Amino acid sequence: GAVVSQHPSWVICKSGTSVKIECRSLDFQATTMFWYRQFPKQSLMLMATSNEGSKATYEQGVEKDKFLINHASLTLSTLTVTSAHPEDSSFYICSAALTGGQPQHFGDGTRLSIL
Amino acid sequence: GENVEQHPSTLSVQEGDSAVIKCTYSDSASNYFPWYKQELGKRPQLIIDIRSNVGEKKDQRIAVTLNKTAKHFSLHITETQPEDSAVYFCAAGNTDKLIFGTGTRLQVFP
Numbered sequence: 001g002a003v004v005s006q007h008p009s010w011v012i013c014k015s016g017t018s019v020k021i022e023c024r025s026l027d028f029q030a031t032t033m034f035w036y037r038q039f040p041k042q043s044l045m046l047m048a049t050s051n052e053g054s055k056a057t058y059e060q061g062v063e064k065d066k067f068l069i070n071h072a073s074l075t076l077s078t079l080t081v082t083s084a085h086p087e088d089s090s091f092y093i094c095s096a097a098l099t100g101g102q103p104q105h106f107g108d109g110t111r112l113s114i115l
Numbered sequence: 116g117e118n119v120e121q122h123p124s125t126l127s128v129q130e131g132d133s134a135v136i137k138c139t140y141s142d143s144a145s146n147y148f149p150w151y152k153q154e155l156g157k158r159p160q161l162i163i164d165i166r167s168n169v170g171e172k173k174d175q176r177i178a179v180t181l182n183k184t185a186k187h188f189s190l191h192i193t194e195t196q197p198e199d200s201a202v203y204f205c206a207a208g209n210t211d212k213l214i215f216g217t218g219t220r221l222q223v224f225p
Contacts, residue, residue, distance in 0.1 A: 032210075043216060043217045043218050046213070102208075102209075104161075106151075109158060
């Protein structure tokens with residue numbers, strides 16, 4: 001149980017493109033979803049927390065207009081990297097949690113490469 | 116701000132030996148402490164977690180201890196096996212969010 005699917009797994013695109021990443025909880029309803037960014041050989045840095053039906057809460061230093069998060073249903077959250085640039089290249093990974101917020105179950109991540 | 120420190124950053128052990136990874140946290144409001152195992156290019160997987168009302172928890176070869184007064188918690192893996200080789204992350208937080216440690220790369224040599 002508690003399966004989280006993330007799509008796509010790998011994206012390569014040109015600078016200036018917007019990229020949408022989907023995070024789905026397959027067998028449970030996720031009240032809260034989290035988006036992380038992970039650089040090579042580094043830790044998971046929380047970008048934002050999204051709750052179904054409300055605006056996402058962004059961590060300090062994360063541009064909300066750059067990283068658009070939508071959590072329209074209890075099983076789907078999306079992260080859109082707008083006008084992506086090479087410095088946005090990273091591993092983006094989502095997690096989902098049941099009511100109560102813990103534990104978090106992670107998706108497989110999306111490797112984003114901006115040329 | 117909130118911070119979680121994790122040590123060591125790398126750990127090499129012989130198969131069958133024990134491995135211990137330690138974390139300290141700064142936010143005294145933290146009440147949930149999970150440990151995740153991440154293999155190269157894969158998702159972090161929850162291996163054990165502990166809540167602040169418990170001092171110790173064990174699951175087969177894995178155990179976690181928590182000292183809330185000192186704000187530190189540790190992961191203990193006994194009888195290590197090569198398949199235990201991975202990066203391990205501790206985290207501290209609550210229902211709102213988790214702050215992750217910097218990770219420990221564990222290598223178990225046969």
